[in-house]
Amino acid sequence: MRLTGNRGGMTEVFDAIVLGVGGFGSGAAHHLARRGLRVLGLDRFGPAHDRGSSHGETRIIRKAYFEHPDYVPLLLRAYDLWADLEAESRQQLFWKCGLMLAGLPDSEAISGARLSASQHGLTIENLSASAATQRWPGFRVPEAFDAVFEPDAGFLKVEDCVRTHLDRAAAHGAVLLFDEPVVSWSSTGRDVRVRTATREFVAASLIITAGSWAASVLADLKLPLQVLRKPIFWFETTSPAYNLDASMPTFYFEMPAVEVASTFYGFPSLDGQVLKVAQHSGGELVADPLLVDRNLHDADVQPIANFLRTCLPNVRLQPARHSACLYTVTPDRHFIVDRHPEFSNVVIGCGFSGHGFKFTSVLGSAFADLATTGRTELPIDFLSLARLSG
Secondary structure: OEEEEEOOEEEEEEEEEEEOOOHHHHHHHHHHHHOOOOEEEEOOOOOOOOOOOOOOOEEEEOOOOOOOHHHHHHHHHHHHHHHHHHHHHOOOOEEOOOEEEEEOOOOHHHHHHHHHHHHHOOOOEEEEHHHHHHHOOOOOOOOOOEEEEEOOOEEEEHHHHHHHHHHHHHHOOOEEEOOOOEEEEEEOOOOEEEEEOOOEEEEEEEEEOOHHHHHHHOHHHOOOOEEEEEEEEEEEEOOHHHEHHHOOOEEEEEEOOOOOOEEEEEOOEOOOOEEEEEEOOOOEEOOOHHHOOOOOOHHHHHHHHHHHHHHOOOEEEEEEEEEEEEEEEOOOOOOEEEEOOOOOOEEEEEOOOOOOHHHHHHHHHHHHHHHHHOOOOOOOHHHOHHHHOO
């Protein structure tokens, strides 16, 4: 950091500023700082906060990506970078317990995972419903379903990942300011200026990873983003079959419906008492991310209780605790990773649509590439902003 004068006083100057240092911003700050750049990270909340999308103890990480095979090369690199971060921090962040997908043979989850595994030579196991239920007695897989097990999948400890990225960024010299809402930003194409309520900063480049606030921070682009309220639940178990040390995997069920399938995901019990389950589909539109309803409602619980009654019979139907997460979704449910169409020194990462966290290690690296050289060798072209034009 250095200082430069202006009519209002001294302005702090950096090589790069990261606006929003949650999941993706913390990854970007880490990669920039470890490359020796002068980095500033700004966030309107505290570190590893629970106001956005990167909280709730755990996130699934997997390679046989049913959303699209194009994600797989990014995932392979993400796994490497998570291992690097664990080695650098001497902290375990990833637990390899596997993932069981269950659904009709032609469902998106089953057919998509098989397609990605086939195209990229990934290891998966195909199981019948009865074989899956026999292998994991905590599940009751519907008879018409197929199951796919991915042994290399598992979960990341989400808050630990964010804190570790931030800690390592700071160890490499990054300046991180929390509870510091950004009022405005501007770019000349050569440098950027970012103003908060108390000060102004200048840098050569800006990375905007503002999560559910991306649409307002990037209002000039009129991004087609929607923010959804997504309740998360922890339910008491009545069987040790759900415990992590009983070889219980993470899981994802695609339940058929008349119009749109309902999808549910969850994790093994980490403490032998409760397991985390949530609904991936659906969600209530949020007008203002600062005013999210974080209370528990019967309508939130009912779909999960119906799913548990059908597929996880030894789990109590009333949650022991809950939280509220935010999905910021694009129309096609794929991410936006690109440079601003007018300002080449402004990098955008948003619209991660409820399945992005596992990519924070690798896309943090991609953001750092774009901010410093304007390009990256990572295969992100399919995530460009241009695909959403019109």
